[in-house]
Amino acid sequence: DPIKVSLEDGSAVWLNRHSQLKYPKHFGADKREVFLDGEAYFEVKKESARPFFVHFDKSEVKVLGTTFNVKSFSHETDRYVTLLVGIVNVKHKEREVNMAPGEEIHIDKSGETKKYKADLAISMAWREKVFQFQQAPLTEVTAAIKRWYGVDIQIPDKQLHRRRVTIRINQREKLYAVLSALTESVGLKYKREGEGVVISK
Numbered sequence: 001d002p003i004k005v006s007l008e009d010g011s012a013v014w015l016n017r018h019s020q021l022k023y024p025k026h027f028g029a030d031k032r033e034v035f036l037d038g039e040a041y042f043e044v045k046k047e048s049a050r051p052f053f054v055h056f057d058k059s060e061v062k063v064l065g066t067t068f069n070v071k072s073f074s075h076e077t078d079r080y081v082t083l084l085v086g087i088v089n090v091k092h093k094e095r096e097v098n099m100a101p102g103e104e105i106h107i108d109k110s111g112e113t114k115k116y117k118a119d120l121a122i123s124m125a126w127r128e129k130v131f132q133f134q135q136a137p138l139t140e141v142t143a144a145i146k147r148w149y150g151v152d153i154q155i156p157d158k159q160l161h162r163r164r165v166t167i168r169i170n171q172r173e174k175l176y177a178v179l180s181a182l183t184e185s186v187g188l189k190y191k192r193e194g195e196g197v198v199i200s201k
Contacts, residue, residue, distance in 0.1 A: 002041075002127060007034075010045040011052065016126050018073070018147050039071040041127060059092040059107060069123055076143055077109035082123040129171040131178070138163045141182060142199070149175045152196035160188065160199070 005013040008026055015021055019038020027033070032052040044052045046065020054061040056072035057079055066086025072079040081090050083099045090097045090105050092113055097105060104118035125132035131148075133141050139161045142153045148171055155161060167185050169178050179190045183199060190199045 001129075007032075009047065009050075009052075012043045014041040014127065016040065016071075036070055036072060037074045039069070039073070039126065041067075041069045041124070043067050057107075058111075059090065062089045062091065063087070073143075073147070078140070079107040080123070081105045082118045082120070084120065084124075125168075130168060131171060132168045134166050135164045136166075137161060138165055138186065138199075141165045141167065145175075145178060145182070149178075151175060153199065154193075154196060155199045157200060160201070163188075 002014045002016060005015060005021055005023070007013065007023060009032055013021060013034070016039035019036070019040055021040060022035040027050065030050060032047070032050050034054055036054055036056045042054065044063050044065050044067070048064055052063045054070055056070060057074070059072070059079060061068065061070060061081055063086065066088055067084040068086075068088055069082040069084070070080070081088070081099070082104045083101055085101055088099050090099060092107050093111060095113055097113060097115055099105060099115065102118055102120070103115055104123060106114045106116070119134060122132045122134055131141070131144055138155065142155065145151070146153050163186055165182065165186055167182060169181050179197060183190045188199055188201060190197050
């Protein structure tokens with residue numbers, strides 16, 4: 001279940017499963033900084049004299065007071081920042097992008113940054129314990145399932161990795177019910193192998 005973390009400035013953070021947040025007991029006088037590996041939903045208390053920074057991978061989000069979501073797992077290649085309320089500035093290496101509410105930024109493994117209108121129902125589905133994807137690559141979906149259930153999922157045929165998936169499944173379902181729904185939706189099959197699962201044609 002998501003874990004709520006209360007910070008000393010009155011801000012609140014909800015962490016998704018297998019996520020880590022590093023933060024000090026007390027923030028400094030001129031800024032507030034936290035470090036994220038994973039996915040988290042932030043409600044940051046406004047303090048114009050002390051901006052709030054979220055550091056993840058080679059990127060950072062700078063805010064004064066706002067509500068937003070960051071997804072950045074160290075073992076996955078894609079990073080996402082979704083803004084719900086307020087204004088944030090996202091910096092990746094030397095590039096900076098300002099965001100408005102309802103926008104999402106995607107940073108891929110090459111460092112390319114794209115900003116677009118967010119589908120908030122999909123971006124925030126994890127807080128309702130739902131897997132929800134719209135035309136997402138199969139590997140993105142299996143990464144989420146792997147993370148949630150702690151199971152290894154292999155797709156040996158690399159041509160299947162980018163197959164697009166549109167699906168909505170409750171995370172309270174048992175693993176094999178989720179795998180059946182997923183593979184049936186894209187015309188594939190799965191089989192158990194040892195402690196893991198293999199997906200194929």
